[in-house]
Amino acid sequence: MEQDTPRRQIKGRNASIGSLAKGKGSPCHQDDASQTGKRKRYSGRHLPEDIWHHICSFLPLKDAARAARASHVFRDSWRCHPNLNFTKETMGFNQNARIRNKMTTKYNSRVGHILKNHSGMGVKTLHLQFYGPYNASTSYCLDSWLQIAVKPGIEELTLVLNSESEQSLNKENxxxxxxxxxxxxxxxxxxxxxxxxxxxxxxxxxxxRSLTSLSLGSVHITGDELGFLLSNSLALERLEVSCCNDIIFIQIPCLLQRLSSLRVSQCDMLQVVESKAPNISSFDIHFHGKNVEMLLGKSLRAKEIKISHPCVLQDARTTLPSSMPNLETLTIYSYGENFSTPMLPSKFLHLKYLVITVVEWAFPDTDDIFSLISFLDASPCLETFDLDIRMRRQGHGWILEDASQLERIPGHRYGNLRCVRIARFCSRKMLVKLTCHILENAPSLECLTLDVAPDRVKHTRSADDPIKFIREAPKALEAIRTCIEGKVPSTAKLIVLEPALSC
Incomplete structure (x- = not known):
């Protein structure tokens, strides 16, 4: 019977709004139709207003706007939609460069229309991408939009000013x-x-008081201004600062007891990063071609660090074992470092994962690569070692030797080392010797991966000449067959990644 026709159920963000807006199949609708003989529009007014607001909150922004056209109920709910996400994708614009200016004007007009019709009440999330041009008029426009949406109760605020060039981002738009x-x-x-x-x-x-995550990219803010913000954000757990070129000194106060993740990168004027926050467990600090003084204190809770600057190998080996004694994951990105890493008695007692990428290392001496053994000897609990060396020049040339000619290098036993990967493996003597050294001192090794194909990392910044590397591939494969295969224990698996056939 008609009375038994079930109502459609709302299923999260994929809910169908057609039946709700028109009321098809609902008993109320059928009763009205049976009395008048005509089909009436279902108003839904028998449900409390907050229920309708809750239903509307599950709809993506574009669907909620469409629903507002179909029903007075959803139009009222739309005016209180809690999640406002404005990008060209969410607003239905494609990225056609030929009509970019016209599209930007329409986009800005549509965002303004939506916000002017929004009550400003109940907004929880505002994600606003704005596309220039930037002038006094657009500043007034952005101010008016933010005044509408940024009200007590808002929980997430994202403001992205897009630009055609990085130079424009460096201006105070x-x-x-x-x-x-x-x-x-x-x-x-x-x-x-x-x-x-x-x-x-x-x-x-x-x-x-509620701020837990702060991310600033290409933002004009000084170190003092950042300090004022941090000193009033005692609940902060995650801090990311990148390409903020007005900052000279970053000081993380000890008041930030909850701060666990710190990421700082590519701030051109930055000279010092000092952290007194006691509970940071993850550091991510990147500066290519610039040496920044890092005063990280006794970061006893730090378990992971990603670090890059001109002297990173030397600094990591000399300072991190004592300043971060509980480190478990160490990722190093060295650019243009031309000196040996010291052999020291200090240990990474808890280090399990070590990733080293060296770009444009000249290797002035043939044995410089063995300074990396210092990291292996200092890590008794190491389980995974990942090495990627991108040489600026090949120095002593490509050589191939018989395994019997490779002298044994004294070193520690790496009893927990199970997985080793060497990217851009070549037949150069020092790489072959390093690989053999690891095989001779890692009794628990389960997998050795030697990648001789540069095309797998072609999207990363590299000093390698791909053509030279492809021509070298047969020599690298011969070096593996002659010098390395025979040293691989039966309990370990050797994986050799060769260049693709298209090369």
Whole structure:
């Protein structure tokens, strides 16, 4: 019977709104139709308003806007939609370069129309990407939009100013007004993500008591201004600062007891990073071609660090064992380092995963590569070793020797080492000797991977000449067959990755 027709169920974000907007199959609709003989529009007013707001909150922004056209109920709910995500993709614009300017104008107009019709109440998430041009008019436009959406109760705020070039991002295209985070609006924010704008907190900046994640990319902010912000964000757990070229000194106060993750990269004017936060467990610090002084104190809880700067191999070997004694994962990216890593008695007592990438290393001496053995000898618990060496020049040339000519290198036993991978493996004597040394001192080795194919990493920055590497591949394969295969224990698996046939 018609009365037994089931209502459609709402299933999260994929809910069908057609039946709800029109009320097909609902008993109320059928009763009205039987009395008048005509099909009536279902208003849904018998449900409380907050229920309709909750239903609307499950819909993506574009679907919620469409539903608002179909029903007065959804139109009212749309005015309180909690998740506002404005990008050209979510707003239905494709990336056609020929009509980019016209598309940008339409995009900005559509975002403005939606926000002006929004009540500003109940917004939990605002993700706003803005596409220039940047001038006084667009600043006024952005201010008006943010005034609507940034209200007490907002939890996530992302502002991305897109630009055709990085040079434009280096200009102060838009100055985010700190007053937007006053009057209680800043108290509820858990995540703040700014890209390409200026942000100038002052000494009297308000409390950000709920802020747990802060990400600043290409943002105009000084070290002092960042300090004012951090000192008022005591719940902070994650901090990321990248390409903020006004910062000279970053100081992480000891008040940030909950801070567990710190990432700093490519701030051109930065000279010092000092952290007094006691509970950071993950560091990610990258500076290519620039030496930044790092004062990380006794980071006893640190278990992971990714680090890159001109003297990184030497600094990592000399300072990290004592400053981060509980380190478990160490990722090093060295660029243009031309000196040996010292052999020291200090140990990485808990290190399990070691990844070393060396770019444009000249290797002035034939045995320089064996300074890397210092890291292996210092890591008694090491389980995985991943090495990628990208040489600026081949120095002493490509050579191939019989295994009997490779003298044995004294070293420690690597009793826990199970997995070793060497990328860009070649027949150069030092790489062959290093591989043999590992095989002779790693009784628990389960897998050795030697990758002689540069095409697997062609999308990364590399100093290698791919043609030279492909021509060298047969020599590398012969070196593996002659010098290495016979040393691989029966309990271990040797994997050789050769160049693709298309090469």
């Amino acid at each position: 838009y100055n985010f007004q700190c007053s937007f985070l006053s009057n209680g609006s800043g108290n509820s924010i858990r995540a703040l993500d700014f890209i390409g704008c200026a942000f100038r907190p002052t000494k009297g900046f308000g409390c950000m």
